[in-house]
Amino acid sequence: MARCCAVGCGVIWRHHLHAVASMEPRRLVYTCVVEPDDARRAAAVEAVRAQLGEEPLAFVTLEDAIQADPTQELFVAVDIMVPNVGLLHEEVAKTALQSRRHVLLEKPISVSVASGLRILAAQEKYAPERVLMVAENAQYWREILEARRLLRSGAIGQVLSVRAKFWESGHPALNEWAADGSYDPGSFIASAAEGFVFDGGLHWLRPLRMFLGQAVRVAAVAGRTLPHMQGPGMAQALMCFDSGVTAVFESILAPGAISEQPFFVIQGSSGEIVLDGFAGGGRVYTVAEGRVLETEINADFCGPVGWDTGYAGEVADFAEAVLENRPPAAGPEEAVEDLRLMLAMMKAAKSGQWEAVKELEPQLEMATLGLAL
Structure with a gap:
């Protein structure tokens, strides 16, 4: 060992x-x-x-x-x-x-x-x-890997668009991170300039890159959901990839209750893939003999599924x-590219303009970006 x-x-x-x-x-x-x-x-x-x-x-x-x-x-x-x-x-x-x-x-x-x-x-x-x-x-998340395999096999045809949503509740009774004090005043997530979106959103950016390739440019807005959190508690972005596909990325730390929502919806020219939340699961929708065919994404898999896998x-x-x-x-350079995309998104939220991901200043960080919320 x-x-x-x-x-x-x-x-x-x-x-x-x-x-x-x-x-x-x-x-x-x-x-x-x-x-x-x-x-x-x-x-x-x-x-x-x-x-x-x-x-x-x-x-x-x-x-x-x-x-x-x-x-x-x-x-x-x-x-x-x-x-x-x-x-x-x-x-x-x-x-x-x-x-x-x-x-x-x-x-x-x-x-x-x-x-x-x-x-x-x-x-x-x-x-x-x-x-x-x-x-x-996310690089090893069962549902993400299966979705990538399906996309590469052409199971839903040409990818037209992707919607990614990272959501959590900030209520201690509904979230282990909140229960541990991770979002309390004085915690590193609440007091640092990065905030909730930066810290957790990378788990959604890696799958987008696995599905679509390298991000080229991004436009975004960001905001606060908890009054004491210095960095963004929510963000919305449009991301254009070198594959020609545009993705919608959303993230929110809700102060109270929030419903179960799909983490990813991938729309193709001949079908759709929906990936569910932390517990795992999802479905593939295709058309067969004039009707919609719904298949569980883990139908042929007997092992553990979901976020913790x-x-x-x-x-x-x-x-x-x-x-x-x-x-x-996945080599560590992939993590650098995840970070580059996240920072480009936050820069776009600050500038109010489209930002080129590859032209991001290497020294840029949230502490010096001055993203006013």
């Missing part, structure tokens, strides 16, 4: 730990945890003990863990799940790469394209033989990449 150190033990850590615990056969194990908060650190140790049957060592900083393990007998890989605040992702990733560890870095890769590229450069300089992977669970897939891919010395399914 790949011996791994978990860095940052918040909500996303629980998803990663569950994914590792569900692996059959298990190819990765957390042998140590790094968390500056005393209560979270103790809880992380107990969670590893309960779910993996391991007795992990605990450290306050990654530097402490590396210093305690100069020969990499304790851990050869690092799973970085710290908040995307300032250049923290870049700093922690560089620390891990300089110690010649394999790195799984939670998305977004960083706050600017320039910072993301510096992380890629650090791998090339310090650990070219190690794996650098950005954790984007993406976490299981990404952790398994990382473990295999480390153990088999091969690149992951």
Whole structure:
């Protein structure tokens, strides 16, 4: 098994730990945890003990863990799940790469394209033989992969348009992130310039790119849904891709209740694909013998489906990449392109004009964009 150190033990850590615990056969194990908060650190140790049957060592900083393990007998890989605040992702990733560890870095890769590229450069300089992977669970999401296969097979003809909607409730009784305080005043999502749309919306931009190719230009508006959240809590955008298809992207953090809505609707010249929400599922609509034929998208699949399957897939891919010395399914440069598109969308919301994605300034970040809401 790949011996791994978990860095940052918040909500996303629980998803990663569950994914590792569900692996059959298990190819990765957390042998140590790094968390500056005393209560979270103790809880992380107990969670590893309960779910993996391991007795992990605990450290306050990654530097402490590396210093305690100069020969990499304790851990050869690092799973970085710290908040995307300032250049923290870049700093922690560089620390891990300089110690010649394999790195799984939670998305977004960083706050600017320039910072993301510096992380890629650090791998090339310090650990070219190690794996650098950005954790984007949409890349392994069962329904997304099946939809891509269907599109490539021509199941619904030529793609005409795509509508993507990222939605959540900000009410603690309706959302585990809200219940954990992720959207409370003072939290990193609420207090940082990036906000809700930036942090979570990348999970919808990756599938759009998987379906349609590279984005060329974008127009957008953005707004606030929670009065204390500094960054956008909602956004609407039109995105033109090099495939010639235009997509509609919507995102909203509702203050209260919100209905179940499809995450993706893909309209083709001879049919339609609808992908449902977090629990998974979806349907393919085609015409046969003069009537509409509805087929469940998972009709021929017997395994687990839905949002969480993406976490299981990404952790398994990382473990295999480390153990088999091969690149992951999606390289870290894909995460840079996700970020480029997100920042171009936010720039368009600021300028009120169409923005060319490839012409985005590498140094641009939300903190300097000054997006007034």
